[in-house]
Amino acid sequence: xxxxxxxxxxxxxxxxxxxxxxxxxxxxxxxxxxxxxxxxxxxxxxxxxxxxxxxxxxxxxxxxxxxxxxxxxxxxxxxxxxxxxxxxxxxxxxxxxxxxxxxxxxxxxxx
Amino acid sequence: xxxxxxxxxxxxxxxxxxxxxxxxxxxxxxxxxxxxxxxxxxxxxxxxxxxxxxxxxxxxxxxxxxxxxxxxxxxxxxxxxxxxxxxxxxxxxxxxxxxxxxxxxxxxxxxxxx
Numbered sequence: 001x002x003x004x005x006x007x008x009x010x011x012x013x014x015x016x017x018x019x020x021x022x023x024x025x026x027x028x029x030x031x032x033x034x035x036x037x038x039x040x041x042x043x044x045x046x047x048x049x050x051x052x053x054x055x056x057x058x059x060x061x062x063x064x065x066x067x068x069x070x071x072x073x074x075x076x077x078x079x080x081x082x083x084x085x086x087x088x089x090x091x092x093x094x095x096x097x098x099x100x101x102x103x104x105x106x107x108x109x110x111x
Numbered sequence: 112x113x114x115x116x117x118x119x120x121x122x123x124x125x126x127x128x129x130x131x132x133x134x135x136x137x138x139x140x141x142x143x144x145x146x147x148x149x150x151x152x153x154x155x156x157x158x159x160x161x162x163x164x165x166x167x168x169x170x171x172x173x174x175x176x177x178x179x180x181x182x183x184x185x186x187x188x189x190x191x192x193x194x195x196x197x198x199x200x201x202x203x204x205x206x207x208x209x210x211x212x213x214x215x216x217x218x219x220x221x222x223x224x225x
Contacts, residue, residue, distance in 0.1 A: 032211040043202055043216040044154070051211075087154075089214070097159035097167040099144070099214070104153060 003027060004090050006102035014110050017078045021105045023088030024070045027098075033071045035062055036087040038104065044087055047073075078109045113137065115217035117203050123223045124193055132188040132220045136205030141183050144214065146202045147172075154202065160186060161208065193224045 006023045013019045025033075033050035048055065050062040050071045061074040071090075075082055085104040092098035116135040124130050136143050145157040156170035160180040171177070175193075180186035190197055200221050204214040 034213050041200075043219050044214075045216070046213045049211055049213060091211075097144075097156075097161070099156075101154045 003092075003100035004088060004102040006088055006105050008103055009106040010108055011105065012108045012110055013078055015078055015080060017109075018074065018076045019078055019107065020072055020074045021086055021088075021107075022070050022072050023090075023102050023105075024068075025090045025100070026069070027090070027092045028066075028069060030069075030090045030092045032091040033062075033064055034089040034091075035060075035071070035073050036089060038085045038087055040084075047086070075107075078107075080109050080111060083107055083109045115203055115205050115215050117201075117217035117220050119220055120218060121221045121223075123225060126195060126224055127192055129189065129191045130193055130222065132190075132201050132203075132222070134186045134188070134203030134205075134217060136183070136186070136203070137215055139183075140205035140207055140215070142206045142208050142212075143180055143186050144204045144206075145178055145186070145188050146204065147199045148202060148219075149199045157188070157201075190222075193222075195224045198222055198224045 004025050035047040036044040037047045038044040050064050054063040059076045063072045085106045087104045088102040090100045118133045141162045143160040146154045158178045159167040175191045178188045200219040202219045204216045206212045206214045
């Protein structure tokens with residue numbers, strides 16, 4: 001079983017739609033979690049960290065479910081500029097090389 | 112402040128030549144990672160440096176690949192006798208180690224081996 005798994009998509013949604021991605025992780029000791037955005041032929045950029053209490057940044061909401069070992073990303077009122085690949089990253093042990101990347105979920109927002 | 116800086120941004124080389132890629136991490140970031148990303152693929156871990164500890168080289172695909180880092184400063188990734196399958200974007204990232212520190216990526220070096 002992979003350390004981190006994501007649905008690769010693609011997700012094709014109309015502008016204004018709400019879309020959600022999940023990412024499951026296998027190591028229950030995982031400590032920190034992140035969502036990154038990667039545009040075509042660009043480097044990944046941090047979208048948001050994921051905290052136990054859940055966190056929101058504008059149209060983006062991230063949540064952590066430790067019991068079921070998954071994190072989620074919700075995008076409301078999708079914009080064309082949200083089209084990208086969304087990567088989840090799980091750090092199983094702070095201070096050591098225990099960073100695991102999902103393969104990414106591709107989102108295309110359609111006019 | 113300055114982000115992670117990588118050079119060159121693009122490199123075209125002939126098969127069999129050696130190449131050296133450079134990464135300047137964010138000042139104060141003790142952790143430094145190298146990743147490889149082939150077109151349309153996910154990130155492939157290569158090597159991890161943490162302060163003055165021995166690096167984790169478990170991701171290096173062959174002995175043609177090596178990397179160095181002096182203390183908490185610049186790192187270089189060297190690929191000897193390049194092969195066409197080495198063509199990819201090589202991404203460097205750095206982070207603080209404490210707490211919930213995310214990775215910050217450089218723009219990458221796009222390597223093309225002809």
